[in-house]
Amino acid sequence: MIELDIHKMLQGSSGDMPLDIALSIREKSFVALAGQSGSGKTTLLRLLAGLERAEGEISVAGETWLGKKTMLPPQKRGIGFVFQDYALFPNMSVEQNLLYVNNDRAHAAILLEMTGLLELKERLPGTLSGGQKQRVALCRALMNRPKLLLMDEPLSALDPAMRLKLQHDILTLHKAFGTTTVMVSHDPSEIYRLAERVVVLEHGRIVHDGTPGEVLLRTSGSQKFTLEGELLDIIRADVIYIAVVAIGQQIVEVVCDKEEAAQFEVGQTVQVSTKAFAPTIQHARRGSERL
Numbered sequence: 696m697i698e699l700d701i702h703k704m705l706q707g708s709s710g711d712m713p714l715d716i717a718l719s720i721r722e723k724s725f726v727a728l729a730g731q732s733g734s735g736k737t738t739l740l741r742l743l744a745g746l747e748r749a750e751g752e753i754s755v756a757g758e759t760w761l762g763k764k765t766m767l768p769p770q771k772r773g774i775g776f777v778f779q780d781y782a783l784f785p786n787m788s789v790e791q792n793l794l795y796v797n798n799d800r801a802h803a804a805i806l807l808e809m810t811g812l813l814e815l816k817e818r819l820p821g822t823l824s825g826g827q828k829q830r831v832a833l834c835r836a837l838m839n840r841p842k843l844l845l846m847d848e849p850l851s852a853l854d855p856a857m858r859l860k861l862q863h864d865i866l867t868l869h870k871a872f873g874t875t876t877v878m879v880s881h882d883p884s885e886i887y888r889l890a891e892r893v894v895v896l897e898h899g900r901i902v903h904d905g906t907p908g909e910v911l912l913r914t915s916g917s918q919k920f921t922l923e924g925e926l927l928d929i930i931r932a933d934v935i936y937i938a939v940v941a942i943g944q945q946i947v948e949v950v951c952d953k954e955e956a957a958q959f960e961v962g963q964t965v966q967v968s969t970k971a972f973a974p975t976i977q978h979a980r981r982g983s984e985r986l
């Protein structure tokens with residue numbers, strides 16, 4: 696069990712912002728950390744990693760990492776850290792990047808095999824795609840069999856298809872090694888796929904804590920769908936107006952009247968709601984049928 700009760704005064708965008716977090720994290724669990732920019736997510740990861748100090752306590756499986764008289768240095772905590780920007784050694788091959796952590800060749804081979812990187816083990820990072828680099832970073836973070844894996848928006852620089860592939864790899868590795876994981880993510884579908892628990896921060900405090908279903912699902916009970924998107928255009932068609940809205944990978948049209956159309960500006964984030972008494976689900980069109 697990871698037990699954490701910390702306090703730190705941060706400089707928020709509009710003055711001092713206390714970070715006050717009390718959290719217990721079960722061993723082997725996968726926790727997503729979400730919340731708006733500046734809410735304290737990265738700082739919380741850095742505190743767990745020992746890269747920053749705070750008042751309070753952090754203990755992991757009974758060992759004190761942070762206390763009144765203790766500040767265990769990062770290298771003694773048994774953590775793996777995956778950053779958004781890969782942070783690989785550019786002059787070392789894929790395999791050397793892993794063996795730099797320790798010389799366990801067998802474990803490196805297993806990790807590379809599981810993530811489809813074995814054939815690329817002699818390559819230098821500069822010759823790899825973003826997704827491949829991030830898979831190397833993930834393998835490297837698991838080389839010393841960490842007690843805790845920390846990931847700070849690891850997939851946010853990747854395109855949707857590569858994100859999906861990496862999500863699959865993360866899940867495979869998590870199932871194989873059961874490493875307790877805390878991952879910062881802004882992507883609800885990613886959180887839903889990977890995490891069993893999501894903790895949402897706002898202004899340095901926890902405002903939601905539950906399963907992804909409890910925290911993220913917006914339809915339960917109300918029978919109403921609300922989807923957020925960007926207003927791309929408002930087109931006049933005779934007496935009605937058509938709002939063109941980008942929702943995820945889709946563009947939808949919503950009919951509105953003159954007064955409604957006058958309320959919005961192109962570029963705004965808008966909510967598209969519909970009363971869905973009996974929503975249906977169908978197979979999506981594939982490949983060339985899509986745009």
Ligand SMILES: Nc1ncnc2c1ncn2[C@@H]1O[C@H](COP(=O)(O)OP(=O)(O)OP(=O)(O)O)[C@@H](O)[C@H]1O
Pocket residue numbers: 704705706707708730731732733734735736737738739747
């Ligand atoms: N060591 C520090 N001392 C004081 N303030 C800090 C420190 N580190 C970060 N901050 C401030 O604390 C706030 C929270 O930063 P943090 O990086 O934790 O947010 P975040 O939720 O990860 O944001 P983002 O999603 O944009 O990465 C910011 O306003 C930042 O400037």
